[in-house]
Amino acid sequence: MGMTITEKILAAHSGKDSVVPGDNIWVDVDVLMTHDVCGPGTFAIFKKQFGENAKVWDRDKVVIIPDHFIFTEDTHANRNIDILRQFVKEQDLPHYYDVGTDNYKGVCHLALAQEGFNRPGEILFGTDSHTSTSGAFGMFSTGIGNTDAAFILGTGKIWVKVPESMCFEFTGKFPDHVMAKDVILNVIGDIGVDGATYRSMEWRGDAVMSLSMEERMTLCNMAIEAGGKNGIIEADEVTTDYVRQRTDRPYKIYHSDEDAKYFFKKTYNASEMESIVAKPHSPDNKAKVSECEDVKLDRAYIGSCTGGKLTDFMAAAKLLKGKKVQIDTFIVPATREVEEDLHKEKIGGETLVDIFKNAGAYLGDPSCAACLGGPKDTFGRAKDNQVVISTTNRNFPGRMGSKQSHVYLASPYTAAASALTGHITNPAEFVNN
Amino acid sequence: MKKIIEGLAYVLGNDVDTDQIIPAEHLVYSLSDPEEKKNYGKFALTGVPGEQAGLPDGNVSFTEGDNFESKYSIIIGGKNFGCGSSREHAPACMEIAGVRAVIAQSYARIFYRNSVDGGFFIPFECITRLVEEIKTGDDLKIDLVANTLANKTQNKMYDLKSLGEVIDIIEAGNIFEYARKTGMIASS
Numbered sequence: 001m002g003m004t005i006t007e008k009i010l011a012a013h014s015g016k017d018s019v020v021p022g023d024n025i026w027v028d029v030d031v032l033m034t035h036d037v038c039g040p041g042t043f044a045i046f047k048k049q050f051g052e053n054a055k056v057w058d059r060d061k062v063v064i065i066p067d068h069f070i071f072t073e074d075t076h077a078n079r080n081i082d083i084l085r086q087f088v089k090e091q092d093l094p095h096y097y098d099v100g101t102d103n104y105k106g107v108c109h110l111a112l113a114q115e116g117f118n119r120p121g122e123i124l125f126g127t128d129s130h131t132s133t134s135g136a137f138g139m140f141s142t143g144i145g146n147t148d149a150a151f152i153l154g155t156g157k158i159w160v161k162v163p164e165s166m167c168f169e170f171t172g173k174f175p176d177h178v179m180a181k182d183v184i185l186n187v188i189g190d191i192g193v194d195g196a197t198y199r200s201m202e203w204r205g206d207a208v209m210s211l212s213m214e215e216r217m218t219l220c221n222m223a224i225e226a227g228g229k230n231g232i233i234e235a236d237e238v239t240t241d242y243v244r245q246r247t248d249r250p251y252k253i254y255h256s257d258e259d260a261k262y263f264f265k266k267t268y269n270a271s272e273m274e275s276i277v278a279k280p281h282s283p284d285n286k287a288k289v290s291e292c293e294d295v296k297l298d299r300a301y302i303g304s305c306t307g308g309k310l311t312d313f314m315a316a317a318k319l320l321k322g323k324k325v326q327i328d329t330f331i332v333p334a335t336r337e338v339e340e341d342l343h344k345e346k347i348g349g350e351t352l353v354d355i356f357k358n359a360g361a362y363l364g365d366p367s368c369a370a371c372l373g374g375p376k377d378t379f380g381r382a383k384d385n386q387v388v389i390s391t392t393n394r395n396f397p398g399r400m401g402s403k404q405s406h407v408y409l410a411s412p413y414t415a416a417a418s419a420l421t422g423h424i425t426n427p428a429e430f431v432n433n
Numbered sequence: 434m435k436k437i438i439e440g441l442a443y444v445l446g447n448d449v450d451t452d453q454i455i456p457a458e459h460l461v462y463s464l465s466d467p468e469e470k471k472n473y474g475k476f477a478l479t480g481v482p483g484e485q486a487g488l489p490d491g492n493v494s495f496t497e498g499d500n501f502e503s504k505y506s507i508i509i510g511g512k513n514f515g516c517g518s519s520r521e522h523a524p525a526c527m528e529i530a531g532v533r534a535v536i537a538q539s540y541a542r543i544f545y546r547n548s549v550d551g552g553f554f555i556p557f558e559c560i561t562r563l564v565e566e567i568k569t570g571d572d573l574k575i576d577l578v579a580n581t582l583a584n585k586t587q588n589k590m591y592d593l594k595s596l597g598e599v600i601d602i603i604e605a606g607n608i609f610e611y612a613r614k615t616g617m618i619a620s621s
Contacts, residue, residue: 037461037520038521048465069461077461144547147609148547194512394517396517397453
């Protein structure tokens with residue numbers, strides 16, 4: 001019987017010809033990523049279990065990207081960066097992107113892509129639930145905790161239960177004002193926050209394959225918000241063009257078989273997609289933007305691994321150019337590379353940075369920032385009972401800071417259109433004008 | 434592995450996410466320093482909205498004041514318990530506060546996996562939803578051999594689902610002990 005792309009990659013990494021959903025297998029890991037929040041705990045467990053002087057299984061396969069609590073006075077948070085530095089020094093690790101240096105990157109999931117660690121056919125684990133993002137490159141990637149990460153550090157292996165696959169196919173063409181964020185919010189709203197628990201979310205169809213790598217990353221990024229183990233999109237020329245610009249390392253492209261078995265299959269007409277928000281306090285609390293236009297906002301936030309990529313800022317800038325925001329609007333590029341691009345990329349002769357500044361938005365440094373609240377001095381952290389529209393991934397109670405705040409998740413187009421009016425606003429007419 | 438787990442119930446609802454279990458601003462403390470890690474117990478479950486904290490009444494603090502240990506050691510949850518981030522600080526903070534078992538309708542997979550592989554507590558699945566049956570403060574007894582839950586306060590018995598394929602890891606203590614037992618990694 002045929003296999004899905006996820007099953008093929010897992011089989012190839014466990015020395016088997018085939019696997020079926022439900023199999024518990026040990027897989028060989030190609031990349032392990034950790035960051036400042038989970039690195040220190042991971043290293044402590046690694047030392048406890050394998051010895052104070054133990055060495056990691058493969059220096060070249062460990063990637064450490066501090067990104068969560070970076071621009072803060074919090075002494076514990078800063079101490080955790082020192083713990084990363086110490087471990088990197090002890091282990092002589094080549095892939096570390098230190099805070100306060102030219103080598104600093106920012107949000108790990110985009111940095112992994114930009115630094116060439118996302119390669120088709122590989123297996124990547126990370127101590128962050130949004131590690132599912134890397135699946136956009138036709139690879140298996142998922143989030144794990146400190147214990148599993150420490151196990152990988154020592155052995156290069158981890159056990160995996162082969163997930164059933166769900167297939168989400170989009171045919172035709174997405175409307176111009178609809179972004180990948182609308183698509184994933186729509187799907188999560190359809191299947192619920194546990195609709196893909198233990199399962200793989202595979203994205204297919206000509207509409208999906210017409211998306212850029214950054215937009216594909218947005219689709220896979222939020223698989224976890226439906227409970228998914230991984231999100232995945234087969235690699236094509238768009239993928240290999242991106243990968244080849246970032247790394248010379250070999251990769252292997254896998255495709256799902258025609259007769260692969262899926263737990264669930266749904267085909268959507270891409271042209272029928274609309275702008276979607278997730279209302280407080282759950283990513284599956286779906287509503288059409290057009291149904292929420294009476295919601296008054298206190299601030300807009302554009303950033304994170306989900307909504308802080310260059311594509312996201314290009315979209316926002318297109319709407320903000322030559323206009324003024326009516327509410328506090330925070331712009332947080334995911335990585336340094338995105339930040340540099342904001343200075344380079346232009347719309348109508350004006351750089352994105354100038355467009356945002358002239359619109360009255362605030363620009364922050366690349367990091368996870370207020371996506372997950374963070375220390376009290378975090379840029380853009382939600383206060384009191386503020387109502388926020390955000391391009392981030394979670395609107396759980398208190399997620400962006402204040403437990404009393406209300407967060408609406410939306411696409412960069414919707415966030416920008418709403419920033420211009422001060423209430424939730426359908427971006428369609430702005431985009432199409 | 435213990436055969437019996439006894440303790441007081443703390444009841445929560447559906448979709449208790451890891452930001453509710455341990456808000457991100459607290460993810461800065463050491464998980465290995467014996468004194469510093471007590472902060473995790475102190476702030477465990479402090480992100481749960483008041484009305485859902487300790488059902489059915491709500492507004493029941495899990496830990497009191499500066500205490501890092503809770504008087505409640507068995508958590509009852511609804512569906513999708515532990516959804517959200519992969520932060521192992523979530524099961525860890527519950528263990529530090531004294532949680533020995535969670536009984537939920539279903540779990541988010543990373544939280545479930547972290548609970549088992551890290552050996553923090555045993556994540557049971559109930560057969561019938563217990564959120565509306567059990568009250569915060571009820572005196573509970575879990576029999577791991579019979580897979581049953583007794584509510585001593587209400588004098589009721591419930592069957593629990595078998596722990597299934599993860600029982601070997603739970604019995605070994607954590608993923609490392611399991612790997613040593615099975616010869617995957619060398620014995621320490």
